[in-house]
Amino acid sequence: MKGNSALSSVAQKLVIGISGLLLCGFVAAHLAGNLLLYITDGNYKAFNEYAKNLHDFALLPVIEIGLLVLFLVHIVLTLWMQLQSSKARPEGYAVRKSKQGRGAVAAQNIMHLSGLVVLAFILLHLADLRFGLRFNEDGLSPAQTVLQVLRDPVSAMFYTIGPLLLGYHLFHGFQSSFQSLGLGGERFMRIVKIVGAVFAVVVAVGFASLPVWVTLLRK
Amino acid sequence: MSESINVTLKVWRQSGPGEPGRFETYPLENVSTHASFLEMLDILNQKLTNTGKEPVAFDSDCREGICGSCGLMVDGQAHGPDTETATCQLHMRRFSDGDTITIEPWRARPFPVLKDLVVDRSAFDRIVEAGGYNSINAGNAPDANAILIPKDRAEAAMDAAACIGCGACVAACKNASAMLFVSAKVMHFARLPQGDPERTTRVSRMVAQMDEEGFGSCTNTTECEAACPKGISFSNIVELRREFVRAQVTGRTSR
Ligand code: HEM
Ligand code: SF4
Ligand code: FES
Numbered sequence: 001m002k003g004n005s006a007l008s009s010v011a012q013k014l015v016i017g018i019s020g021l022l023l024c025g026f027v028a029a030h031l032a033g034n035l036l037l038y039i040t041d042g043n044y045k046a047f048n049e050y051a052k053n054l055h056d057f058a059l060l061p062v063i064e065i066g067l068l069v070l071f072l073v074h075i076v077l078t079l080w081m082q083l084q085s086s087k088a089r090p091e092g093y094a095v096r097k098s099k100q101g102r103g104a105v106a107a108q109n110i111m112h113l114s115g116l117v118v119l120a121f122i123l124l125h126l127a128d129l130r131f132g133l134r135f136n137e138d139g140l141s142p143a144q145t146v147l148q149v150l151r152d153p154v155s156a157m158f159y160t161i162g163p164l165l166l167g168y169h170l171f172h173g174f175q176s177s178f179q180s181l182g183l184g185g186e187r188f189m190r191i192v193k194i195v196g197a198v199f200a201v202v203v204a205v206g207f208a209s210l211p212v213w214v215t216l217l218r219k
Numbered sequence: 220m221s222e223s224i225n226v227t228l229k230v231w232r233q234s235g236p237g238e239p240g241r242f243e244t245y246p247l248e249n250v251s252t253h254a255s256f257l258e259m260l261d262i263l264n265q266k267l268t269n270t271g272k273e274p275v276a277f278d279s280d281c282r283e284g285i286c287g288s289c290g291l292m293v294d295g296q297a298h299g300p301d302t303e304t305a306t307c308q309l310h311m312r313r314f315s316d317g318d319t320i321t322i323e324p325w326r327a328r329p330f331p332v333l334k335d336l337v338v339d340r341s342a343f344d345r346i347v348e349a350g351g352y353n354s355i356n357a358g359n360a361p362d363a364n365a366i367l368i369p370k371d372r373a374e375a376a377m378d379a380a381a382c383i384g385c386g387a388c389v390a391a392c393k394n395a396s397a398m399l400f401v402s403a404k405v406m407h408f409a410r411l412p413q414g415d416p417e418r419t420t421r422v423s424r425m426v427a428q429m430d431e432e433g434f435g436s437c438t439n440t441t442e443c444e445a446a447c448p449k450g451i452s453f454s455n456i457v458e459l460r461r462e463f464v465r466a467q468v469t470g471r472t473s474r
Contacts, residue, residue, distance in 0.1 A: 008426050009396075009436040010463045085394035085435030088328050094229075094242065095295035095321045099302065099391065099445035108440040109393060176439040182464055184457035 012077055017180030019074040020173050024199070026067060027166070031206045037143060038213075044143030051142035075119065082112050107172035114169040121162025128155055150214040159211040167204025174199055223249045224316040228263060230275055231323045233332050236339075240332065242321075252312040256299060257282060257289060259311055276335040282307040284448060287383030290390065291336055292323040297387035297446040305385060305448040325390035329397075329432040342432040343384050343400060349428035350421035351404040357413050372410050379407035381449040391446030394435030399443035401429050402459035403451045409462055419466040426463060 007015070033054070036047040054060065102109065127133040128149045135148055149155050174196030178184060225248045233240030247266070250259050257279050264274035279289040284305040291306045293299035299309040314320065324332050329342040368376075380403075388399035405422050408414025414421070437456060444453040 008463075009430050009434075010426050010460055011467075013436060014460070014464070081436045081438075082394075085396070085438075088395035088433055088435035089326050090328055091326055093292060093295060093323055093326055095292075095323070097295035098442060099296055100442060102440075102442075108438065111438065172439075179439045179457050180460065182457055182460035182462075184454060186454070 009081070012081055013180045014182075015073065016077050016081070017177040019070055019077070020177040020180075022070055023074060024170065024174060024177075026070070027170075027203055028199075031203060034210060035206060037146065037210060044141065047143045047146075048141050071122075075115070078115065079112060107168050108176070111169060111172060114165040117165045118162055118169060121158050121166075124155065124158050125162070147214055150211045153215075156211040156215045160208045163207030164204045166207070167200040170200040170203060171197060222253075223251050224311065224314060224318070226250060226259075226311075226314060226317070227319040229319060229321045230263075230335070231332075232275070232335055233324075234334065236331055236333055250311050252310070252314075254311045255282070255307060256291075256293070256309040256311065257307050276333075276337045278337050279307055284308045285383060287385035290325055290385045290387050292321075292325065292390060294321050297325075297391040298385075298448050302445065303448055303450045305383070308448075325386050327386075327389050327395040327434065329395075329434055330386060330389065338386070340384070340386050342434075343386065343397070345432065346397070346401060346425055346428045347384075347404060350417070350424040351408070353408065353413055353417065355416050366412055368411065376407045376410035379403045379410070379451065379455055382407075382447075382451050383449055385448060387446045387448060388443035388451070389434065391442045392435065392437075393440060393442065394438055396437040396443070397429050397432070397434040398437040398456045398459065399447060399451055399453070401425050402455035405459050405462060406455045409458075418462065419469060422459065422462045422466045426459075 033047075033050055036050050037044065039046040057063075098106075107114070128135065129146065134155075135145070135152070137145075137148070140148065150159060175189065175193045178189070178192050225246070228245045228247055229242045230245060231240055232243045245263055245267075247259070247263055250262065254262070257277070260275060260277055267274045277289070277291065280286040282289070284307060287305070289306040290298060293306065293309070298304055298306045300313055301309055322336060324330075324336045325338045325340075327338075330338040330340055333339050382400060382403035384400065386400070389395050389397050392399075405425055408421060409418050439453075439456075441453045443456075444451065
């Protein structure tokens with residue numbers, strides 16, 4: 001990255017790390033809410049109440065704008081950084097072999113691709129459930145709306161693949177963001193790596209299980 | 220184990236900076252497994268010279284793993300398949316009879332190829348010139364133990380100072396990032412009292428120069444650490460970031 005850009009490469013990575021961690025916080029909160037769908041009692045009472053409280057929350061627009069900014073910062077900075085880095089090696093190697101035994105599709109090598117798939121999923125998700133562009137039947141409860149979307153084959157596919165790749169993204173991303181912030185003592189990192197791996201699996205399985213449950217099991 | 224092997228070399232040949240290059244294939248017979256990798260290249264060059272051909276240009280100086288001039292990409296790995304080993308310390312017993320060995324120069328925009336396998340690493344020199352020194356008057360060499368430094372601190376500083384500036388970290392990194400090198404140079408000073416007065420400006424200036432040279436950005440893949448012949452720890456990069464934040468918030472920096 002040329003030194004004439006406003007932020008140095010180290011500062012950019014700090015911002016990326018912070019944005020990544022904040023997004024992780026959002027993902028964790030979102031997952032907790034979604035899992036309420038598994039409580040089917042009283043016609044999904046738990047989920048419906050949660051959704052209603054969220055929609056009635058006065059600060060929701062502020063949170064939504066904050067999230068939008070967070071995503072934009074994360075996406076623009078990471079992709080910009082990778083573009084700059086690819087310019088740092090205009091001529092590649094004929095043969096390439098990791099000394100850590102990592103393959104070409106290891107999580108750290110395809111962060112931009114896993115991120116872009118997640119982005120495609122998020123856009124579809126927003127079209128489906130935030131803006132109601134594809135399904136807009138009136139008079140459905142929040143839970144019924146979600147179930148309707150998840151029964152759609154296209155959505156079901158994206159809602160399975162998206163979270164799985166998000167988990168893959170976080171497998172490298174979660175622990176990486178701490179190192180980007182300059183936090184990386186030996187013992188601390190051992191713990192962060194375990195927490196990150198568990199978080200990645202919980203996110204992937206937690207979100208992806210919903211469409212699987214709806215389309216296959218809950219006939 | 221046989222004492223000599225036959226190998227086929229695929230070597231990057233390029234007549235000068237900015238010229239188009241290509242791989243040339245050279246069969247080499249009866250190479251002693253006791254030969255070092257560079258001795259094997261010497262044998263190849265002797266053969267090329269004897270048949271009136273241009274020898275392969277490659278860098279080397281100390282041939283004992285301390286000068287940092289000999290880096291080559293061997294079969295896609297910086298300094299070849301061994302860990303914590305410079306190319307000059309790699310030996311032919313690491314290879315088998317009949318192997319094809321691909322040899323390439325370091326690839327990074329700030330390391331332009333000068334000829335064949337030789338690259339220009341003066342970008343590293345400019346980074347060091349930007350702040351990798353002490354310019355305060357530190358006085359004469361102090362008596363031993365006049366300045367007490369905790370053992371683990373002194374050792375961490377020495378470990379960082381072991382960097383030989385070979386460039387393998389850049390060569391192995393998917394982003395062609397120079398962070399391992401720069402962090403080693405920043406942290407070996409930052410950990411010692413003599414380096415303390417210039418801590419703030421040093422890290423800011425060296426990072427700015429690193430960016431200026433056009434190296435890529437670190438994404439924490441730790442491939443540099445695995446490639447480093449001196450075992451420079453990735454944790455230096457994490458500490459450099461802390462050092463950088465400290466410099467920004469305590470101010471007094473000039474870029
Ligand atoms: C909910 C969504 C997302 C979460 C929770 C998330 C999380 C993270 C985290 C924690 C990091 C590591 C930051 C660091 O190393 O300092 C990261 C890196 C990255 N993310 Fe995301 N991300 C998300 C969505 C996206 C999207 C939509 C893209 C779009 C392209 C993307 C592209 C990247 C890239 C390219 C990196 C850089 C990678 C690297 O260091 O190799 N991410 N992300
Ligand atoms: S950090 Fe290691 S690989 Fe990088 S220049 Fe120094 S000795 Fe070479
Ligand atoms: S020739 Fe000096 S380190 Fe290899």
